[in-house]
Amino acid sequence: MNRMYSLLTVKAVSDDERVITGVATTPSPDRMGDIVEPLGVKFRNPMPLLHQHDHRNPVGNVVFDKPTKDGITFKATLPKIEEAGPLKDRVDTAWGEVKSGLVRGVSIGFTPLEYSRLEGGGFRFIESEVLELSLVTVPANVDAMISTIKSIDRPVLAATGMEPKASDRPVTPGATGSHQHPSPTKGARNMKTIAEQIAAFEATRQAKAARMVELMNKAAEEGSTLDAAGTEEYDGLAAEVKSIDDHLKRLGDLEKANLATAKPVEGVRDSETGSQARGGVRVEVKGTNLPKGTAFTRYAIALARSKGNLLQAEQIAKGWHDSTPEVETVLKAAVAAGTTTDTAWAKPLVEYQNMASEFAELLRPQTIIGRIPGLRRVPFNIKVPRQTAGSSASWVGEGAPKPVSALAFDQIALGSTKLAGIVVLTDELVRQSNPSAEAIVRQDLVDTIVLTMDRDFVDPTNAGTTDVKPASITNGVTPVVASGTTADHVRADVKSLMAKFITANMSLAGAVWIMSEVQALGLAMMLNPLGQPEFPGLAVNGNSGGTFFGLPVVLSENVIPNPGTGSPVTGNGARIILAKASEIMLADDGEVMLDASREASLQMDSAPTNPPVANTVLMSLWQMNMVGIRAERFINWRKRRAGAVQYIDAARYA
Known part of the structure; x- marks a missing residue:
């Protein structure tokens, strides 16, 4: 939470009424150069009146007046407590400090909603939400007031154990109240020019x-x-x-x-020579605030716009040099062959890997696989021994021979199966290389892979194809068919499901639930006769569904059979899957390979034939001014033991 300070005035109406009026905020810049826009302040009256920002010790209530362009005034009231005790002492002390002039300032605690950086340093808080108003100790000198309060604000909070975390402070605490000026002081964040100081x-x-x-x-x-x-x-x-x-x-x-002694600067041709002429240091900023996967997406756009011409793609990538220079570097590396003796060869290779990994980072959190913790990672084409039968033991009598048994093993390996898709985009779209177009290209590539991966990962009808496609983790599993729609039915079905785990000698440690958001919401909204949630651990929050019977929940709409043919409640129902993550092997190289073409002819079909059957209609990308972007990913999965996954089918719990 941020702080903002201003002066106040005290209006003592009578002994039975304690009223404080003042200005909470104005649009004037403070000593740090921060500004809070009064018209952008949001609040809900009445708000608590605190003492020194201690939320544990309220001393009254405050009502803000309607914001104006000049600021926001307020009226705060401290109640008169009749009953002796700590509360009376606290409120009387706060009122006495204000009335005697020992406390002459107020400070709002607010959360920034929208803000921007000012050219001279500092921040402009365009929109903010005020949560409380505090009485704070302020020296009589107005100019010294803000700098002193700001400098002691954090250590004082730290001493009381109330300092906010760094993640709760998106920007530097800022913005004073009225009568403050942005005077340059020693240690200021940005040195202002003389003209800026004068203004x-x-x-x-x-x-x-x-x-x-x-x-x-x-x-x-x-x-x-x-x-x-x-x-x-x-x-x-x-x-x-x-x-x-x-x-x-x-x-x-x-x-x-300064004007009299100024000399012309010579020999300045670009930013580099300009920096040298000023005797300064050129600062190179590493990293940007661009969305994850932007560099990889721009690599795809450059390929598409250049129609596969790498030399032209390199020129296109130069337009993004300031924010994603690695795209240009990778394309340069693709023009000339690299050698193991070339010292520059490894750098482009590493940058390509970085871009591919960045795209995978964008992709993984959106997939079911990426959200399941604890999957057993294995390499491609490496044989893993698996125990299929165990030894046995028997009770024996005195002097009797002991039985001998044998274990049984086999070997399994995850081959290099490939998931591929083609996204067709108009030439006009890929040419609009602004963030909106980039987001569309990136999301198309992600959606193409995510949808197929998720459905094939959990669809029981997916039996897989040898060396081509992995079977789903639910394939071959006999499900527990939902017995009804009430909470009692839920508990009975879950009991049956967990019993199958126990029968398979499988621990529930490390297991996760996989269900749709709609089903999780239906379960979370079930109430008992007292109005309490039947399953309080469930909470639909993005990709996480909280916990269900003590186990974490992963949410995905791709567990609904035949999406679009009916709702989970009135149509085909939904699946609720219970999977032990450590018993599912995953081979994934973590990269997505891209290629682009404008000259190809495509079968615009999700199930193309090879070769095309008679009368198959092919679409010419060149004729239609379109670009095809092909994405491929090598990934494979398999259960180590058959009982590692169980599921409830046709669930219509509501």
């Missing part, structure tokens, strides 16, 4: 002068002189304005001196 100080001076006029006008309306607090604030503002005027004069003199 900032002039804006601050104008704000302080406006506040002085506001104080005097208020006194004129009331027909009185300034009270003690108003006099102190006015005199402080006047001193600050004078200090700013003196500093602006010094900045003006410094700017004139």
Whole structure:
């Protein structure tokens, strides 16, 4: 949670009413250069009033007024507690500190919703959500107030055990309240130019002068002189304005001196020579915030746009040099043959592997296989011994011979089976090399592989094909047919399913459930007569479904038989699979290989024949201005023991 500070005013109505009014936030930049936009602040009245941001010790309630472009005002009330005790002492202490002037500031705790980086450093919080308002100790000097509070904010929170985690702070805590100026200080994040400093100080001076006029006008309306607090604030503002005027004069003199001594820069041809001429250091930024798989996707787009011409693809990739230079490097490596003595040969190879791995990282979390923890990883074409029968033992009498038994073994190996797909895109789409087009290409490639992998992995009808396609993990398994739709039926079916595991001498340790989101939601919404969840561990949250009978749940709609022919409840029903991950062997090289063509003729069919049968219609990619991108992945799987996977079929629990 971030902090933002401002001054407050106290309005004591009577002994029975404790009211504080003030300004919660303004659009003025603070000393760190951060800005909170008042019109983008969201809140829900009333909010808690805390003491020194301690959420364990509330001292009252606060109501925010409607945000305006100039800021947000508030009204906070501290209740008068009659009953003696810690609560009364805490609230009375907080009120006494405010009333006596010992505490002169407030600070909102907020969460950034949308923000951007400012050119001169700092952040502009375009949208934010305010969660609380706190009374905080602030020195009388307004300018020193914010820097002091910001510097002690984190250690104070750390000392109380309330410091937020780094993941909860997406940006540097920022944005002060009113009357703050972004003056450059020692250790500031970005050194501002003289012109920027002058502009900032002039804006601050104008704000302080406006506040002085506001104080005097208020006194004129009331027909009185300034009270003690108003006099102190006015005199402080006047001193600050004078200090700013003196500093602006010094900045003006410094700017004139710099202009008089400035010399023209010669020999600047590009950013490299410009950096050298300034005597600075060229900074190269490694890594970007681009989505995972962008480099691999751009590699595919370059191949597609160049119609397979690697020289032309290299030129296309130069347009992405700043963000994904590895694409250009890989394509360069494809033009000339590499040798083992060439010192530059290995680098392009490694970068290609990085791109392929990056794409696999994008792909794996979206597949059932990628979300099951603990699968047994094995290499391709390596024989793995498997025990098919065990030894036996018998009770024997005194002096009787002991029995001898034999074990039985066989060998299994996962061959190099290949999953391939072709995605056809229009030439206009691949030419639009902006992030939207890249996302479409990337998602098409992912969806093509994910859909086929998931369905073949869990479909009981997939018996596989020798050396071509692995059988599903549920193939050959006799399912437990769902006995009904109620929670009692669920428990009975799960008991039957786990009994089959036990019968197969299979431990449930490391087992996972695989079910659809719709089925998981139906189970999670089942309530007992008291209105409590029947299965409280279930929670539909992205790819994770929580736990079901103490075991983790993996969610995928691809476990629904024949998707599209009926809902899991009223149509074909759904499958709920229980699999022991360590008993499923997986061979996966982790790479996706791509190729592109515009000249090929394709059978636009999900089940093409070889060779094409008579009257087969072929589509010319060249004639239709289309590009075909072929993706291939080597992957194979197999159960070590037959009883490692069981499932409930035709589930319609709701």
